[in-house]
Amino acid sequence: MKNKPKIAIFDFTDCEGCEVALVSLREKLVEIATETEIVNWRLAQKKADDGPYDIVLIEGTPITQTEIDTLKFLRGQTKILVGLGSCATLAGIPGIIDKEARSGWYEKIYGKDYKPRGIDALPLSAYVLVDYSIHGCPVDKSELLRVIQELLAGKTPKNPGYSVCFECKLAGNPCRLLDKKPCLGPITAGGCGAICIKGGSPCYGCFGIRQDAQVDNLVMTLRKFSDPAKIENYFSMFLKKTPEYKKLFDNKKERNGKP
Amino acid sequence: MESHSFIAKIEGHGNLHLDWDKNKVWLEVDEGERLFEAMVVGRPAKDLPWITSRICGVCPIAHNLAALKALEGAFGVKLSGSSLLLRRLLLAAQILQSHTLHLYFLALPDYLGIDSGINLAKTHPEHFKNALKLKQVSDLLAESVGGRGIHPTATAIGGFKKVPSKNQLIGLKKEVERLLEPAEKTAKLFSSLKYPEVKTDLVFLAQTSSIDYDVYDVKHISSSRGALGKISDYKKLITEEIRAYSTAKFGKYSGKIVTVGALSRLNLSGNLLSGKAKELYKSAGVDFQNPYHNNLAQSVEIYAFIQKVIELLNQLTKEGIDEEKTIVFSEDIKPSRKVRGIGALEAPRGGLYYEIGIDAEGLITDCNIITPTVQNLPSMEESAKAVISQQKNVGKDSVEELLEMLIRAYDPCITCSVH
Known part of the structure; x- marks a missing residue:
């Protein structure tokens, strides 16, 4: 029997709404989980296998050094890396804050002694090559399903060309x-x-x-x-x-x- | 658990550390700071609910509506009768979505000895069918009233940008009535689970209406120990402290550790439940000294909010929606002087507070948000200590597992807590 493709889902700093959209696929998610092997998904399971993976889906903005390092590491662990949702693909809402503005706000919100974790809110593509971006805040359920099915079928998904x-x-x-x-x-x-x-x-x-x-x-x-x-x-x-x-x-x- | 692995099956990135010898526990929150209270400053008022719903993908509607309540307070806008009913319906849908996700997808696998909620499809198809039905219809409700299941598009200052048609409401009612059976089964399933035993002395806190089991139209802050608090005094009553190991603040009420969420609401307002929800509550055998029973409380609430949604849909279909008063377009609202507003409601995980300042041009000058999980973090640490001292004999691995289940039972929303 052919080995099932190994999928891993990771999330960086974000709202996790795109993962909730993935869960909202309901029966379709069960189908995906049957056709593949979801080997790492912190939100949904304890099983957390190390790579290599066939497909890695990443939700969220790599905002802390740990997240940036993890992202670069994951790039080397997977054949296909997919950005899931606008935080990952564009920096989206977290990107509203400029890097230079952060320190003043850290002090105002957390006080002088606080050691911040966040560096800057940038999309995944600021650090690594991204094979495909599933845009949206949150992602659209049918678009999400289309892209995953195309990836599993070995196709290279394309963004719709229209507006x-x-x-x-x-x-x-x-x-x-x-x-x-x-x-x-x-x-x-x-x-x-x-x-x-x-x-x-x-x-x-x-x-x-x-x-x-x-x-x-x-x-x-x-x-x-x-x-x-x-x-x-x-x-x-x-x-x-x-x-x-x-x-x-x-x-x-x-x-x-x-x- | 001294590694960098995060607790699985909770919303966001948290890790519980323990020092066995000193009986010390600390909950490290390691989510990056997005600085929502900063990103809205200088932006027009209409951006607040749009942006802050993105604090959390599990409870976006709660944030959206609390932001709108704060703005409506600032602008002195009163909602029409239909708008208020639709808002209450939308928040009830949010609680159903969130509780269903947490109970079936994150919490239940622990009790059934499986890893992932997706596996329920194979191991427990009957439970899975109920979960899917609850999820499908609660998503449909949120989509029909809010415009989208996650991050609403149809809500606005003063009402809605678009409202469902009468036919849509009638269709929804039929769908929701079909949830009564899976909801009853859910409450019975969670009543039948064997919860870990632990005795704590929780102090409960919830926003209450004292008229019915409402979460939107709340009037004051109730505590299981102490006098009623005013929502307008929230900032004096709920204080937040910074801890070096956490990007989330730790909240206390009048200087005391408190617990918020379903278990607290049931403790403080359970006597206001009616009909079958009341029966299920009475027969569930909720132990208010056991924080694991928050799962049980959530399962009772699922039934209670389905009952409420049916009532609201009955009222809306009977009275009809007054579209003229409900539909508003208020993108450029300017108050012509400085104004402030406070918005509070019970989110799925407990009391949520928004305070907002707006200048004469309609731009946001400052924003303060206190989320339920911030208020629950100290309680989680306290209960974890109780588990360790009361379960010492079961061995380290089992205790660690019990602690993960405990944190999960609180249903923390880590991304909310940091925001």
């Missing part, structure tokens, strides 16, 4: 931009089913900026009805540690408020 707008139209939502409400849908990779817009919220880009996105054109459109602070507010939700954000906004003042 959130494509799925938003399919969902029949009224366009926020036409209503003069900011939205990052046009430049954001699809795969989420436009779930935020369906619920009445904007797209803040948690699936990452799609290939060949016309970021400058969207910014020009947004400027017609939003002030610069508002535009930056939208881009700084999940995309603060991306090159696009840096290009658009990084020549400006202190952005994390003062303690």
